[in-house]
Amino acid sequence: MCVPISVLTKGKISGCTGLCRLWPHISALAVLFAGLVWNFLRGRRSKIFK
Amino acid sequence: MNWLNRHLTLQIEPTRRCNLNCKICMRRNLNESNIQLSLENFKRVLNSGNFQHVCLHGWGEPMLNPQIFQMIKYAESQGISTELTTNGTLLKENLEKIFGSDLSIIALGVHNREIFLSILPQIRELIIKRNKERLRKPKIYMDIVIYKENLSQILDLVKFASQLNIDAVVLHRLFKVHPSVDYISAEEEKELFKKAKELAKELKIKLYLPPRPSIPCIAVRYSIFVTVEGKITPCPYLPELYLGDAFNDDVKDIYLKRINFIKNMSKHPICNKCPLGSRNGKFYY
Numbered sequence: 001m002c003v004p005i006s007v008l009t010k011g012k013i014s015g016c017t018g019l020c021r022l023w024p025h026i027s028a029l030a031v032l033f034a035g036l037v038w039n040f041l042r043g044r045r046s047k048i049f050k
Numbered sequence: 051m052n053w054l055n056r057h058l059t060l061q062i063e064p065t066r067r068c069n070l071n072c073k074i075c076m077r078r079n080l081n082e083s084n085i086q087l088s089l090e091n092f093k094r095v096l097n098s099g100n101f102q103h104v105c106l107h108g109w110g111e112p113m114l115n116p117q118i119f120q121m122i123k124y125a126e127s128q129g130i131s132t133e134l135t136t137n138g139t140l141l142k143e144n145l146e147k148i149f150g151s152d153l154s155i156i157a158l159g160v161h162n163r164e165i166f167l168s169i170l171p172q173i174r175e176l177i178i179k180r181n182k183e184r185l186r187k188p189k190i191y192m193d194i195v196i197y198k199e200n201l202s203q204i205l206d207l208v209k210f211a212s213q214l215n216i217d218a219v220v221l222h223r224l225f226k227v228h229p230s231v232d233y234i235s236a237e238e239e240k241e242l243f244k245k246a247k248e249l250a251k252e253l254k255i256k257l258y259l260p261p262r263p264s265i266p267c268i269a270v271r272y273s274i275f276v277t278v279e280g281k282i283t284p285c286p287y288l289p290e291l292y293l294g295d296a297f298n299d300d301v302k303d304i305y306l307k308r309i310n311f312i313k314n315m316s317k318h319p320i321c322n323k324c325p326l327g328s329r330n331g332k333f334y335y
Contacts, residue, residue, distance in 0.1 A: 002109060004059060004133055005133070005191055006059060006133055007105075007273045008258070008261060009261075010272070013189070
């Protein structure tokens with residue numbers, strides 16, 4: 001078979017640690033979390049000024 | 051859009067020439083090509099995507115390309131890990147270059163006991179040198195294709211791998227390319243996997259069994275294949291399925307074509323019989 005063993009083993013055999021495959025998910029989560037925090041802070045600030 | 055390709059492994063074919071003529075290999079069904087991948091073209095393809103891992107093998111023996119170790123060295127110098135699958139016949143003459151290039155993974159494509167025994171001294175030399183110099187790279191794996199004729203030899207090959215201190219054994223199913231070569235039955239496979247797992251546990255060697263078939267399959271989901279002529283295809287089993295020209299177009303530009311292929315993959319006649327994609331077991335004998 002010609003398919004690379006790193007692909008066949010879903011990255012368990014790999015030159016990378018496997019974390020590189022998760023970067024898109026980690027980035028998306030960070031953006032979501034930042035949005036949530038920003039929204040929360042904005043809500044608190046508007047309450048204080050009322 | 052570069053980050054979209056980040057999770058993909060680039061598999062690129064350095065040559066289609068081979069010094070063996072294995073009957074399980076798809077190379078026999080492909081056009082003979084004397085073209086070799088040049089270092090310049092390799093750099094171009096590598097730099098056109100945002101790859102983390104590159105595999106330098108296709109349907110030929112990669113060490114027959116005289117620039118293969120320069121390609122590996124270049125990729126490693128860019129922080130991209132490298133891998134190649136070889137038939138092991140040219141290990142001895144390339145021993146220094148293998149270590150000098152910083153190659154991350156070497157997989158020994160072994161399909162029967164006779165070939166394995168013929169390359170055994172070379173494998174031993176490779177492992178002794180790595181262990182003697184206490185090098186972490188390359189990791190050495192044995193890559194075994196299961197088919198009807200070698201079924202009785204698989205467990206012996208696992209034992210040999212353990213005796214040699216090979217890092218792990220990867221078993222995978224035959225992709226049928228010729229009517230004279232068959233895969234085993236589902237029952238035979240079940241029994242083999244059971245015995246192989248028990249043996250690996252007893253010998254304390256890591257064993258990887260074939261993945262469960264899925265659509266999209268793991269090959270298409272996690273990698274992209276570039277032939278020696280520069281054709282971009284979704285996987286090595288579809289070398290005629292042209293998604294773009296890797297030497298002139300950017301690899302990232304084929305992203306949409308690839309997505310379109312994945313959407314219609316379940317209807318593809320080859321994917322339906324492939325051991326990586328056929329969920330109804332059409333690949334069994």
